Amino acid sequence: MPKIVTDLKSLEVEDEVMELNLGPQHPSTHGVLRLRLRLNGEVVLAVEPVIGYLHTGVEKECESRTYTQVFTLVDRLDYLSGPSEEQAFAGIVEKMMNIEVPKRAQMIRIILLELARIGSHLLWLGTSALELNMSSIYMYCLTEREHILDLFEAMSGARMFPSVWRIGGLARDLNEGFIEGAKSFIKKLPSLWKDLDHLLTDNYTWCERLQGIAVIDEKTCKQYMCTGPVIRAAGVPYDIRKVYPYLGYENYKFDVPTYKEADSYARYKIRMQEIIESSSIIEQVIAALTPGPVLTDNRKVALPPRSELARSMEAVIHQFKLVSEGFHPPTGEIYGCVESARGELGMYLVSDGSNKPYRLRVRSPSFPHVQVLKKVLPGHHIADVVVGIASVDPILGDVDR
Amino acid sequence: MGLRDSKDKLPFMIGPLESLVQWARSNSLWPAQFGLACCAIEMMSTAASRYDMARFGAEVFRASPRQSDVMIVAGRVSQKMAPVLKEIYDQMLEPKWVIAMGDCASCGGIYNNYAIIQGVDKIVPVDVYVAGCPPRPEALLHGLIMLQEKIQNQRLLGEK
Amino acid sequence: MKTLEEDLIMQHVTAFTVKTENHFGLLSLEVNKENLKKVLSILMNSTQFGFDVLMDLTAIDYLTPKVQSKLIYLLHNSKNHSRLQIALYAERGEAIPSISDLFEGANWYERELFDMFGITFEGPPLPRILMPDSWVGHPMRKDYSLTEESVQFKHGVSPKPPSQIIPHFKSCHAKNCH
Numbered sequence: 213m214p215k216i217v218t219d220l221k222s223l224e225v226e227d228e229v230m231e232l233n234l235g236p237q238h239p240s241t242h243g244v245l246r247l248r249l250r251l252n253g254e255v256v257l258a259v260e261p262v263i264g265y266l267h268t269g270v271e272k273e274c275e276s277r278t279y280t281q282v283f284t285l286v287d288r289l290d291y292l293s294g295p296s297e298e299q300a301f302a303g304i305v306e307k308m309m310n311i312e313v314p315k316r317a318q319m320i321r322i323i324l325l326e327l328a329r330i331g332s333h334l335l336w337l338g339t340s341a342l343e344l345n346m347s348s349i350y351m352y353c354l355t356e357r358e359h360i361l362d363l364f365e366a367m368s369g370a371r372m373f374p375s376v377w378r379i380g381g382l383a384r385d386l387n388e389g390f391i392e393g394a395k396s397f398i399k400k401l402p403s404l405w406k407d408l409d410h411l412l413t414d415n416y417t418w419c420e421r422l423q424g425i426a427v428i429d430e431k432t433c434k435q436y437m438c439t440g441p442v443i444r445a446a447g448v449p450y451d452i453r454k455v456y457p458y459l460g461y462e463n464y465k466f467d468v469p470t471y472k473e474a475d476s477y478a479r480y481k482i483r484m485q486e487i488i489e490s491s492s493i494i495e496q497v498i499a500a501l502t503p504g505p506v507l508t509d510n511r512k513v514a515l516p517p518r519s520e521l522a523r524s525m526e527a528v529i530h531q532f533k534l535v536s537e538g539f540h541p542p543t544g545e546i547y548g549c550v551e552s553a554r555g556e557l558g559m560y561l562v563s564d565g566s567n568k569p570y571r572l573r574v575r576s577p578s579f580p581h582v583q584v585l586k587k588v589l590p591g592h593h594i595a596d597v598v599v600g601i602a603s604v605d606p607i608l609g610d611v612d613r
Numbered sequence: 614m615g616l617r618d619s620k621d622k623l624p625f626m627i628g629p630l631e632s633l634v635q636w637a638r639s640n641s642l643w644p645a646q647f648g649l650a651c652c653a654i655e656m657m658s659t660a661a662s663r664y665d666m667a668r669f670g671a672e673v674f675r676a677s678p679r680q681s682d683v684m685i686v687a688g689r690v691s692q693k694m695a696p697v698l699k700e701i702y703d704q705m706l707e708p709k710w711v712i713a714m715g716d717c718a719s720c721g722g723i724y725n726n727y728a729i730i731q732g733v734d735k736i737v738p739v740d741v742y743v744a745g746c747p748p749r750p751e752a753l754l755h756g757l758i759m760l761q762e763k764i765q766n767q768r769l770l771g772e773k
Numbered sequence: 774m775k776t777l778e779e780d781l782i783m784q785h786v787t788a789f790t791v792k793t794e795n796h797f798g799l800l801s802l803e804v805n806k807e808n809l810k811k812v813l814s815i816l817m818n819s820t821q822f823g824f825d826v827l828m829d830l831t832a833i834d835y836l837t838p839k840v841q842s843k844l845i846y847l848l849h850n851s852k853n854h855s856r857l858q859i860a861l862y863a864e865r866g867e868a869i870p871s872i873s874d875l876f877e878g879a880n881w882y883e884r885e886l887f888d889m890f891g892i893t894f895e896g897p898p899l900p901r902i903l904m905p906d907s908w909v910g911h912p913m914r915k916d917y918s919l920t921e922e923s924v925q926f927k928h929g930v931s932p933k934p935p936s937q938i939i940p941h942f943k944s945c946h947a948k949n950c951h
Contacts, residue, residue: 235697236694236697237646237647237697237701238676239646239674239676243649243650243653244649244694263902263903264691264693264901264902264903264904264905265649265691265693265694265697266649266650266688266689266691266694267691267692267693267728267903267904268689268691268724268726268728268729269724269726269727269728269729269912269919270724271913272726272727272912272913272919273724273725273726273919276919276935276936276941277935277936277939278939281939284723285723285724288650288651288723291650291651291654292654307797308797335654335657339657350661351661351662354657354658354661354662354663355661355662355663357658358658358661358663361658371655371747371749372651372654372655372747373651373746434825434826434851435876435877435878436877436878437826437827437828437829437876437878448851450851450854455854456854536939537939537942538939538942540942544796544797545796545801546796546797546799547796547799547829547847547856547858556828558828558829558847560829560831560845560847562833565943566941566942566943567939567941567942568941570833571833571834573829573831573833575828575829575831575847579881579882580878580881583878583880583881584878587877608650609650609651612691612903613903692904692905692908693903693904693905721922723935725919725921725922725934725935726919726920726921727912727917727918727919727920728904728912731922
C-alpha cells in the first residue's frame with residue numbers, strides 16, 4: 213500500500229466505511245482536539261476537526277480588564293510560549309500610545325522571547341517523539357527545557373509565565389546570575405542538539421514515518437493562511453522578524469531556514485534549525501547588552517520605582533492613578549504581529565479612550581493550521597494522522613481562545 | 614497503623630488486610646490522562662526525569678479510563694468539555710479518586726465568565742485540590758502524596 | 774504601505790469604496806456588502822499588486838451609535854508584504870456573502886463569527902465552532918453579559934466580581950489625557 217492513497221473515490225464503498233472519533237481526550241492529539249475520521253480500513257477518507265473544547269472566552273474577558281491586567285490573561289493562550297503573546301500585546305499598545313521602550317528592555321525582551329521559542333520547540337520535539345513511542349527523546353528534551361524554566365523562575369518567580377512585560381518596558385531587571393546561566397545554557401545546547409540530531413535526523417524509523425506525510429504546499433498555505441514553520445517548509449521565507457521587524461531584530465544576524473518538500477520531515481528540520489538560530493540570537497544580544505533602565509520614564513503609563521514614592525508627591529499620585537484606574541490610550545484601532553514559535557501571532561486592538569480595551573482580537577497561528585488538516589490528511593493511513601497533527605504543532609489554547 | 618475509631622470493632626484479621634490493601638492502592642495510583650491546558654505541561658514536567666512521578670507509584674499515564682485509578686484534571690474545563698469529563702469519570706472503575714490540579718480546575722481560576730466551569734467539583738467529586746497557576750511540579754507531588762495518605766486512612770469495608 | 778501603491782489601489786477600487794481610513798499605517802477601505810466579493814477579487818487578481826492571502830477575518834460589535842457589527846478583512850500581499858484592510862458594516866440579521874470560494878480557509882473564520890457575533894454568511898452551512906451546539910446566544914455581542922459568578926464567603930461576605938475591582942472609566946480625565 214503506498215504511503216498516500218490518491219484514489220479515494222473507489223474506496224467510498226458503502227458497507228466498508230466507518231466513522232471513528234479521535235476524541236477530545238486522547239494521548240496523541242496535542243491537547244483537546246477532536247477529529248471525526250471517515251475510514252475505509254486504515255485509509256482516511258475525510259477528516260473533520262472539531263474544536264472548542266478549550267474555549268475560555270478570553271477576548272470577552274479582556275474587555276473587562278485594564279491594560280496591565282490583560283497580560284496575565286493573554287499569555288495563557290499560547291501556553292508554551294507565553295512571552296510572545298505578551299510581546300504582541302505590549303507592542304501594539306506601545307505603538308498606539310507612541311511610547312519608547314528603553315534599549316535594555318528591548319534586548320531583555322528578545323532574550324526571553326528566544327528562550328521561550330527554544331523551550332517550545334524542545335517540548336514539541338519531546339511530545340511528538342513520545343507519540344511515536346520514542347520516550348527517551350521526551351526525557352532528554354524536557355530535562356533541557358527545565359534549565360530554561362529555571363532561568364525564568366530565578367528572574368521572575370514563575371516557571372512558565374514570567375509575566376514581566378509591562379507597557380513601556382519590563383517590571384524588573386535581570387537578576388544577578390541570569391546572564392551567566394543563559395550563557396552556560398547556550399554553551400551546552402549544541403551538544404544536546406547534536407545528540408538529538410544523531411538520534412533522529414537519519415534515523416530510519418523517524419524518516420520513514422515523517423517523510424511525505426501531511427504535505428502542505430505553497431498554494432494550500434496561501435489559501436489557508438498558514439504561517440510559521442508550515443509555510444517555511446513550503447519554500448516561502450516568511451518570518452515576521454525579518455519582514456516587519458520589531459524590538460530591534462534587524463540589528464542581529466540570523467537566517468530563516470526554508471525547505472521545499474513541505475512535508476512533516478521538512479517542518480521538523482526547520483524547527484531544529486530554529487533552535488540553533490535562536491541560540492545565536494541570544495548570544496549576540498547578550499554580547500550587546502548595556503546597563504540602563506528597563507522601564508520608560510513616562511509616569512502616565514508606567515509605575516514609578518518604589519524608592520521615588522518616599523520623596524515625591526507626584527509619584528504617589530501617579531502610582532495611585534495607575535493602580536486604581538489604569539491609563540487611557542487614544543481612540544483608534546491597530547493591528548500588530550509577532551513571530552511566535554507557531555507562526556504569525558497577531559493582535560487587533562480597538563480602543564475607545566477608556567481604561568479597558570473595547571475589543572481585543574487574537575489572530576492565533578494555530579487556528580488555520582488545524583483547519584488545513586481537513587484538506588491535507590485524506591489519503592493517509594490512520595497511523596500517519598498522529599504524525600500529521602504533531603507536525604503542524606497546534607496549541608489548542610490558542611485555537612479556541 | 615492508620616487511624617481507626619476505637620468504638621468500631623473490626624472483624625478478626627481484617628485490620629492487617631485492610632492496611633495491606635490500602636497500602637497497595639495508594640502506592641500504585643495510575644493516573645488517567647486528562648491534561649487540558651497549561652497545567653498539563655507542568656504535569657508532563659512532573660512525569661519527566663527531574664520531578665519523577667513514577668517513584669511515587671504513578672508509573673504510567675493510562676490513556677484508557679478503565680485502566681486508571683486517579684484522574685488528574687489539569688487545566689480549565691470549558692462548557693463543551695464538561696460532558697466529556699463526566700463521561701470519562703463515569704467510565705473509571707471503583708475505587709477512583711480525582712485530583713483537581715491548578716486554580717482553573719479548583720475554582721475557575723482567573724477566568725470568571727460564561728465559558729469556564731467554576732471549579733470541576735461542580736461535576737465530579739474532588740479529593741485533593743492543588744493550588745497554583747500553574748502549580749509547581751513539587752506542588753503536584755505534594756498533592757499526590759496527600760492523596761496517598763488519604764487513601765491509607767480510608768476504611769476498606771463500610772463507609773469511605 | 775507606500776503611498777504610490779495606495780494610489781494604485783485606490784484607482785482600481787475607488788468606485789466601490791465608501792470611506793478610507795488609516796490606522797497607524799494600515800489603509801482601511803470601507804465597502805458595502807454587495808461589492809465585497811468584487812473588491813476582493815480585484816485586489817487578489819490584479820497583476821500590479823496581488824493581495825492573495827487573507828490573514829484575518831474578525832468583527833467588532835457596536836451598540837452606539839447604531840446596533841451593528843463591523844467586519845474586518847485583513848489582506849496580505851505575499852510578494853512585497855504590504856497589508857490592506859477591508860471593513861464592512863452589518864446589522865443584526867443581515868446576511869453577508871461568504872468568501873470561502875475565494876479563500877478556502879475563510880470557512881472556519883466565518884463559523885467563528887457566526888458563533889460569537891451572530892453574523893450569518895450566505896454559502897456553506899455554519900455550525901457552531903467554539904460553543905456547544907445547543908448554546909443559545911452569541912457571547913461576543915456587547916449586550917451579552919460576561920456572566921460572572923459571584924462568590925459567597927463566610928459571614929455573608931461577598932467580594933466584588935473581578936471586572937468591578939477596577940471600574941470602567943469611560944472617558945479620560947483632563948489631567949491624564951495624552
